[in-house]
Amino acid sequence: KAGVTQTPRYLIKTRGQQVTLSCSPISGHRSVSWYQQTPGQGLQFLFEYFSETQRNKGNFPGRFSGRQFSNSRSEMNVSTLELGDSALYLCASSTGTGALYNEQFFGPGTRLTVL
C-alpha cells in the first residue's frame, strides 16, 4: 500500500501570497488531519476532515482553511501569508475518527518558507 503523499515537498512564497498544499491519504483511509510544526510552537493541530466534512478544528485563524474531496484527498489553503507561517506542514490519515480512531499515518510534510 502506498503511504501518505504530500505535494509539493518544498515551497517558497512571499508575504501576502496564498498557498495550497495537497495530501493524498492511504487508500481506504477516510480521515485526514493537518498539522503545523515549528521549532517554537511544536506540533499544532489545524483541522481534521472525515468523509468530506470538517470534524475537528484547531485554534488557527480563518486564513487557514481546508477541504476534502470524495476520494479522500485533501487540500489546505493559507491566504495572506505571514512570515510566521513558515513551517513544516504535516498531513496524516487514519481509518477512523473520534471513537473509531486508530493510529495516524503521516506524510513526509511540505516545508513552507515565507519571505
Added chain:
Amino acid sequence: SQQGEEDPQALSIQEGENATMNCSYKTSINNLQWYRQNSGRGLVHLILIRSNEREKHSGRLRVTLDTSKKSSSLLITASRAADTASYFCATEQFYFGSGTKLNVKP
C-alpha cells in the same frame, strides 16, 4: 491545554542503555499515542494505548498509562543509534506534546 507534555526535553544515552520518557496531560482521555520523528520528517506511530489499558509492549518498546496520575511513560530497552529521534506523546488524536529529543551515542 489538552496537550501532553514530555519529560525530559532531551536525553542522551549510550547504545545498549534503556531510555525512559514521560508524558503528562491534563484532561481525561480515551487513548494516548506515542510517535517518533526523525529530523525534519513525518511522524511514525509507535504505540496506541487506550484508557482501560495499563501497559502495552511492542518489540523493545514498553508503554505504561496511569490515568489516575494523568501520565504515561515510554521505555525503549537496549537502545540503538537508530533510535535517535524526537518522541512525542499525543492525547485525543490531535494534541501533541513538545517532544523528547533522544540521542543514542554509538
